[in-house]
Amino acid sequence: MPLVVKRLLAVAPTVLVVATVTFLALQVIPGDIAQVMLGVDARPEDLARLRREFGLDRPLVLRYLEWLGHLARGDLGTSITYREPVARLIVARMPVTLSVAFAAMVVAVAVALPLGIVAARRAWSPGDLAVLAGSQLGLAIPTFWLGILLLLGLAAAVPLFPLQGYAALSADPVEWLRHLTLPAVALGTERAAALVRLVRGSVLEEMTRDYVRTARSKGLAGAVVLRRHVLRNALIPVLTVAGLQLGYLMGGTIVIEQVFGLPGLGRLLLQGIYARDLVVVQGAVITIALTFALLNLAVDLLYTAVDPRITYD
Amino acid sequence: MRPTTPRGPAARWRLALLVLAAALAAAGVPAGAQTPRDRFTFALSGSPDTLDPQGTAATLAFQVNKSLFDTLVEPDDEGRIVPSLAESWTVSPDGLTWTFKLRPNVRFHHGKTLDAGDVKATFERIVNPATRSPKRSDFAAIRSIEAVDPLTVRFVLGERFAPFLATLAQGWGAILPADLIARNHEFATRPVGTGPFTVAEWQRDSLIRLTRFDGYWIQGEPRLREVLIRFVPESAVKVAGLLAGEFDAIDAVAFLDLPRVRANPNVRVIRQVTSLVNVVAINNSRPALRDVRVRRALWHAIDRRQVLRTAYGEESVPVNVFMDVVSPYYVSIPDPYPYDPERARRLLSEAGAGGLTLDLALPQPYPAHIEAGQLVQAMLQRVGITARPRVVEWGFWLSRVFAGGEYDLTIIGHTGKLDPDGRLAGYGTPSRNYVRYENPKVEDLILAGRITTNPELRKRIYAEALKMMAEDAPMVYLGTPVLYMATRQGVRNFRQLYAIDTFDFRKTTK
Numbered sequence: 001m002p003l004v005v006k007r008l009l010a011v012a013p014t015v016l017v018v019a020t021v022t023f024l025a026l027q028v029i030p031g032d033i034a035q036v037m038l039g040v041d042a043r044p045e046d047l048a049r050l051r052r053e054f055g056l057d058r059p060l061v062l063r064y065l066e067w068l069g070h071l072a073r074g075d076l077g078t079s080i081t082y083r084e085p086v087a088r089l090i091v092a093r094m095p096v097t098l099s100v101a102f103a104a105m106v107v108a109v110a111v112a113l114p115l116g117i118v119a120a121r122r123a124w125s126p127g128d129l130a131v132l133a134g135s136q137l138g139l140a141i142p143t144f145w146l147g148i149l150l151l152l153g154l155a156a157a158v159p160l161f162p163l164q165g166y167a168a169l170s171a172d173p174v175e176w177l178r179h180l181t182l183p184a185v186a187l188g189t190e191r192a193a194a195l196v197r198l199v200r201g202s203v204l205e206e207m208t209r210d211y212v213r214t215a216r217s218k219g220l221a222g223a224v225v226l227r228r229h230v231l232r233n234a235l236i237p238v239l240t241v242a243g244l245q246l247g248y249l250m251g252g253t254i255v256i257e258q259v260f261g262l263p264g265l266g267r268l269l270l271q272g273i274y275a276r277d278l279v280v281v282q283g284a285v286i287t288i289a290l291t292f293a294l295l296n297l298a299v300d301l302l303y304t305a306v307d308p309r310i311t312y313d
Numbered sequence: 314m315r316p317t318t319p320r321g322p323a324a325r326w327r328l329a330l331l332v333l334a335a336a337l338a339a340a341g342v343p344a345g346a347q348t349p350r351d352r353f354t355f356a357l358s359g360s361p362d363t364l365d366p367q368g369t370a371a372t373l374a375f376q377v378n379k380s381l382f383d384t385l386v387e388p389d390d391e392g393r394i395v396p397s398l399a400e401s402w403t404v405s406p407d408g409l410t411w412t413f414k415l416r417p418n419v420r421f422h423h424g425k426t427l428d429a430g431d432v433k434a435t436f437e438r439i440v441n442p443a444t445r446s447p448k449r450s451d452f453a454a455i456r457s458i459e460a461v462d463p464l465t466v467r468f469v470l471g472e473r474f475a476p477f478l479a480t481l482a483q484g485w486g487a488i489l490p491a492d493l494i495a496r497n498h499e500f501a502t503r504p505v506g507t508g509p510f511t512v513a514e515w516q517r518d519s520l521i522r523l524t525r526f527d528g529y530w531i532q533g534e535p536r537l538r539e540v541l542i543r544f545v546p547e548s549a550v551k552v553a554g555l556l557a558g559e560f561d562a563i564d565a566v567a568f569l570d571l572p573r574v575r576a577n578p579n580v581r582v583i584r585q586v587t588s589l590v591n592v593v594a595i596n597n598s599r600p601a602l603r604d605v606r607v608r609r610a611l612w613h614a615i616d617r618r619q620v621l622r623t624a625y626g627e628e629s630v631p632v633n634v635f636m637d638v639v640s641p642y643y644v645s646i647p648d649p650y651p652y653d654p655e656r657a658r659r660l661l662s663e664a665g666a667g668g669l670t671l672d673l674a675l676p677q678p679y680p681a682h683i684e685a686g687q688l689v690q691a692m693l694q695r696v697g698i699t700a701r702p703r704v705v706e707w708g709f710w711l712s713r714v715f716a717g718g719e720y721d722l723t724i725i726g727h728t729g730k731l732d733p734d735g736r737l738a739g740y741g742t743p744s745r746n747y748v749r750y751e752n753p754k755v756e757d758l759i760l761a762g763r764i765t766t767n768p769e770l771r772k773r774i775y776a777e778a779l780k781m782m783a784e785d786a787p788m789v790y791l792g793t794p795v796l797y798m799a800t801r802q803g804v805r806n807f808r809q810l811y812a813i814d815t816f817d818f819r820k821t822t823k
Binding site: 081 | 360362363365368369370371442445447449450499501502516517518519520543544545546547549550553554556557559706707708709711712713715716717725727728735738739744745747
């Protein structure tokens, strides 16, 4: 498919820009890996020695080009703090973050879609107002706080769910689901709150269209009109936003991974920043950027499935 | 609009959801139940970066490594150095030659028997620049290492270095096997030592599962079959897990959570005075702060007990010298500058420093220091000093405040070291300490302490230096906080070695 190829080619410069900005940003913020590693025990001569051994004393441009050269060969480098290849670290963490992001998206869509449709059908009724108020609340509650509340209630006080950690899907699907439930609810609630407004607005807008009036005047039942005609059209913007949100969730899991002790990409990234471990940060950011771009592409391709009028030539 | 949606599919979905919820809840039953007697679950605040003991300087790494490796010597509960892999040792009269007799029949996890070659290879690895060890300079005094016979190893130092023995007892003195070093083994993820446990599973940032090493050199130890260390950054989650019985022990209880934890009959709180000294550091190179009267005025202005009580916990102990109270090198002197705002104002006006405005940098990862900073700000306000607090990220604090000296005041805790030289080295020499404190006499005393091996003489030297420092008030010493850990009621011998800030599970039972 030429479109896919074209779009894939467009991903490369995006990733390059992201990589460059990350590289430069990490040069600008104060502190380097040697400093963080030695902490308050740092003696000036030790700092100088470690910087030399880590290659931090070489010119910026040289280090950048070298890293880029490795990247082009698919080598993300070896972390100084972890003493492990970054690619290995990322591969171990991708399933965790993808699982959390997808599960949160499932929660968000499962909550937002029915609620948004019901609210739109009964616009400005008490039920609709309750949904709107609930959405406001959902947006206002910080995810980490909701996460801690869920943990204290459903993992500690009533031990229905595990308190911390992650179980691989391949090892035990039930455990995998149990470990994901609370993080997905915590993270998905906020996304649902945002999405429900979009669903409601979009459905409301479609329902005022002429074709809806025509369908009704043909004698079609309200629910059939909604299902066959309104939803198809109303869901296109929802799909776009949901797709983008999935990408957003890839980076947005940082906080929730911290609360639930999930060994995901977000935590790797955060620790990489704290430790000033450039190769780890670069690797994680590039992975997130790449996933984001690929998800976007997937959403674009999905349009054609939802709306046959959309074609890419 | 009439609801005309067919009922069938919706009902089926509801049923499916109910079944799913029930299945998840049923699978969740064991979460709060007791774990088996020989399996111990410990919640630790963070994850090690690497399991290579020579590749890190992180406390969290050594807290795990202690169970995987042994050192030639180790600290006991009082911080005294006692034999471990070395049965005994002698020092030559000039203090330059250290000879260690190794314990026979000690095995590494992969089966090899420990000999002098392993010790030699270990320390040659850490001083090798290719290892890129952050702790290499601790061993800079070593000139040569010789395997005299299979169980005797001799270190020859290039200069007298009294902290040498203490250095060998630290986590980065862990002994690795020579054959794997030669093969460039990846210790970072597959550690092999002589320690009481081996790694069965490691999920970075989540958990590490240690299982008993049956060939451990101490008969009958470790007593646990498995230690599961979970890395739990959120303190609320740690406490909840302990109270629910999911964790057998947790590494720290925030002092605000203490009443709740103490009220639970199934849980025991362990109190341990730490080796930390928390201070309000003063940049002695700033023109206004160069005057000792101004620095003393800061002491008089700050109600140290109030700061300790509110920010660091009721039981924190004030210190009057720059040494932790549990150290054998601590000297007890009366509070040199008791809380007295009136006197502070007088000293400030004598020094012509009325209406002073000072920057107060507070490190973001430490909420307690930030809280202390707010109290200090209010106290300084009362004597006419305007402190401008700014909270800074840790990397920023390290590079700009600590290394760069871009601050007037900052609040930080100094961790203890097994040897007093670790805490004091560099003070007196302005370019070698972050408060830019200058006093050639103190500098000389600290250098003398470094090469003095006679313990009594050493104590006297450091006591002198500590008193002189108190006189100069290069910083306001606040005090030593108490660390609270907690275990389930049945846990015995959960050991925390304050001197090297690590945990020892060898004798632990539950």
